[in-house]
Amino acid sequence: MxxxxxxxxxxxxxxxxxxxxxxxxxxxxxxxxxxxxxxxxxxxxxxxxxxxxxxxxxxxxxxxxxxxxxxxxxxxxxxxxxxxxxxxxxxxxxxxxxxxxxxxxxxxxxxxxxxxxxxxxxxxxxxxxxxxxxxxxxxxxxxxxxxxxxxxxxxxxxxxxxxxxxxxxxxxxxxxxxxxxxxxxxxxxxxxxxxxxxxxxxxxxxxxxxxxxxxxxxxxxxxxxxxxxxxxxxxxxxxxKNDGDHVNEYKFKDPLERPSYLSLKMGYAWASRNLVENFDIGIHSKTGFEMGLEGAYYFNNHWGIGSDFSFVSFPISTENVSTVDPDLGTSSSSLVTESIGALNFTVGPHFTHHIAEKWLVQAKLGAGVSAGATGKLSLKIPNVDDDDNYLNNEFDILVYKPATAFKINTGLSFTYMLNSELGLTAYSDYNYSKPNFTYTLMDYGQDMDNPTQKIFKEKDDLSYIAAGLRITAFF
Known part of the structure; x- marks a missing residue:
């Protein structure tokens, strides 16, 4: 797989x-x-x-x-x-x-x-x-x-x-x-x-x-x-015999006076539903991952405007699908899947509050777009040609593509300051989008080289909760 x-x-x-x-x-x-x-x-x-x-x-x-x-x-x-x-x-x-x-x-x-x-x-x-x-x-x-x-x-x-x-x-x-x-x-x-x-x-x-x-x-x-x-x-x-011509001549301000930041994040993602339940063949989406870049510019010590650019991917499991050949009693084929994923971009207000000497709490609300990636479901069938060469023939069964859609995300995070410029942040976000999915079903009939295509569309939920860690630099 x-x-x-x-x-x-x-x-x-x-x-x-x-x-x-x-x-x-x-x-x-x-x-x-x-x-x-x-x-x-x-x-x-x-x-x-x-x-x-x-x-x-x-x-x-x-x-x-x-x-x-x-x-x-x-x-x-x-x-x-x-x-x-x-x-x-x-x-x-x-x-x-x-x-x-x-x-x-x-x-x-x-x-x-x-x-x-x-x-x-x-x-x-x-x-x-x-x-x-x-x-x-x-x-x-x-x-x-x-x-x-x-x-x-x-x-x-x-x-x-x-x-x-x-x-x-x-x-x-x-x-x-x-x-x-x-x-x-x-x-x-x-x-x-x-x-x-x-x-x-x-x-x-x-x-x-x-x-x-x-x-x-x-x-x-x-x-x-x-x-x-x-x-x-x-x-x-x-x-x-020194550390520079002009060392120690600079004055520094506290970066948390206006806590503008840039952070890089990675976490787990849990979809709000089985993303492939409509395939009705026993496969299911698994816990995915999210990674991305987030930053904000602050106008004062509490309020700013920020953006979030991230990538999310949900692997597809076929472990409950049987590929056993009833005549041979052995597995003669296997399903091959590609994850369902999307690129996300949102922008909106950010809020930060200093709750303790080294602790910050941050909240955000953003709106933007989510652009889905094309994926497919294929059947891999082993075969032996006339010269006894082992071949793997892979046939696409279904191709799926989430369309670009409106997206909303909101989240809460807690940051521990490692020093005056760097923090370690634990975050949890909710992401909502409901794109149109385009499904292309392959019908091979009697001609395996020239299948006919049946295309249908439906609006499906691609919302998820993400939680993980960020490395946050304040400036």
């Missing part, structure tokens, strides 16, 4: 890691500031700034600051290796003809932004000369790592064009440039970091959508890009 299976460990995990690497790196920048000591501490100011008197926490050591996020990307790349073809099948099902090469250009925008800001007089971490030295070092490290692996691993691209797919050079370059922007301007405003990593994420996604790379390629490339810039800055800072 072929169904679309996307798990947290291998379904576009770089979308979730982008927020983590932003938040982790942004917090790591502050550890070089002198600690504030009370009079009761018993330490003099001179003692407090003596590195020999300070033992850094594990997550503030140089090795962890440089390598922790890249290691997460490399781990995700390894976890997706065996499932990369399944993920590409999902791409081929929903957007098989996607062909847009924005990724060739978007990868350079974060680095170009650093130079544009410098030339515009916006003071960053370093002056232009030192920033350029760090950037050149990043390029050198990245090029050595990417090319040495590419032409050693020799992994074939998904489009079959050549054998230098792993790792993705575009993704490495994009995340290297995003980390360059983050290093230079992340302390000035977290929006620079969010913008840079967002662009690098969409560059990596574009490599998959254009069928140029496997998901494991772009994850490894992202890790290499971040690692390259981290190493370059580490060595350049050692050479200059």
């Amino acid at each position: 072929q169904i679309v299976k996307l798990h947290l460990n291998y379904t576009f995990p770089y979308l979730f890691l982008f927020l983590f690497c932003f938040a982790f790196n942004s917090r790591a920048q502050y550890v070089n500031r002198p600690p504030v000591l009370s009079q009761q501490s018993g330490l003099s100011v001179q003692d407090s700034i003596d590195p020999t008197n300070l033992k850094k926490p594990f997550f503030q050591t140089n090795a962890v600051k440089i390598g922790f996020v890249p290691v997460l990307f490399f781990t995700a790349s390894a976890l997706t290796w065996d499932d990369r073809e399944k993920i590409r099948e999902t791409r081929n099902r929903y957007i098989p003809t996607f062909d847009n090469h924005y990724d060739n250009y978007l990868q350079y925008v974060p680095a170009a932004s650093v130079y544009a800001l410098n030339l515009a007089g916006v003071k960053g971490r370093n002056n232009l000369k030192r920033a350029s030295i760090s950037y050149a070092a990043s390029i050198g490290i990245m090029a050595i790592l990417v090319n040495s692996i590419k032409y050693t691993a020799k992994v074939e691209r998904p489009d079959g064009s050549n054998n230098n797919s792993f790792p993705s050079g575009h993704s490495a370059n994009a995340f290297m440039n995003a980390t360059f922007l983050h290093k230079e301007y992340g302390e000035l405003s977290p929006m620079y970091s969010i913008s840079g990593y967002t662009m690098s994420t969409f560059t990596a996604l574009g490599r998959e959508l254009n069928n140029r790379h496997w998901i494991s390629d772009v994850l490894a490339g992202a890790g290499i890009g971040i690692l390259s810039t981290q190493l370059a800055y580490f060595f350049v800072d050692k050479f200059y």
Whole structure:
């Protein structure tokens, strides 16, 4: 049975890691500031700034600051290796003809932004000369790592064009440039970091959508890009014997004064009905999953307007359908199903209230559209030809497609603040839509090569409840 299976460990995990690497790196920048000591501490100011008197926490050591996020990307790349073809099948099902090469250009925008800001007089971490030295070092490290692996691993691209797919050079370059922007301007405003990593994420996604790379390629490339810039800055800072030309010159506001946020979510989804009950052949829809991107801009500390872009998929189970051959007493055929899924977009008011020191409660109401994906039900029949070759003949029985429809969603969530910019959110949403389904029934009659089609439509409920977790970055 072929169904679309996307798990947290291998379904576009770089979308979730982008927020983590932003938040982790942004917090790591502050550890070089002198600690504030009370009079009761018993330490003099001179003692407090003596590195020999300070033992850094594990997550503030140089090795962890440089390598922790890249290691997460490399781990995700390894976890997706065996499932990369399944993920590409999902791409081929929903957007098989996607062909847009924005990724060739978007990868350079974060680095170009650093130079544009410098030339515009916006003071960053370093002056232009030192920033350029760090950037050149990043390029050198990245090029050595990417090319040495590419032409050693020799992994074939998904489009079959050549054998230098792993790792993705575009993704490495994009995340290297995003980390360059983050290093230079992340302390000035977290929006620079969010913008840079967002662009690098969409560059990596574009490599998959254009069928140029496997998901494991772009994850490894992202890790290499971040690692390259981290190493370059580490060595350049050692050479200059400080952490930057203009470090500790910025003032920060509390991001929760107006809790605008960007979050990435994943959760389970429960349909309000058996989505294939009208097939009347004993199959049923199972618990599905939802993943997506959600954000809001706040006008004050309570009210804002936000949007939600998500994908939901419900696998179809055939476990109660018998395919036993009554003459042979063995299974001679099997049903093949594709999940029922939809892309959703809504926009509407959002409300946030600070209920405790580290806890927020959020509510939302949105309206928009839901666009369904085409699915099918097929019969796979094993066969042996005249030359005793084993064949699998698959015949489509039914094709189903939910039409684009009006959608409403509402939800409640609770966020625990991990630090001043990053939160972990538990959410529960109700989603309502009732699209027209188009069903195409295949009647093979006496001609298996030219079946006749019977098309009928009916309005069916595609409402569901979703619950899961979000990684939420406030800015």
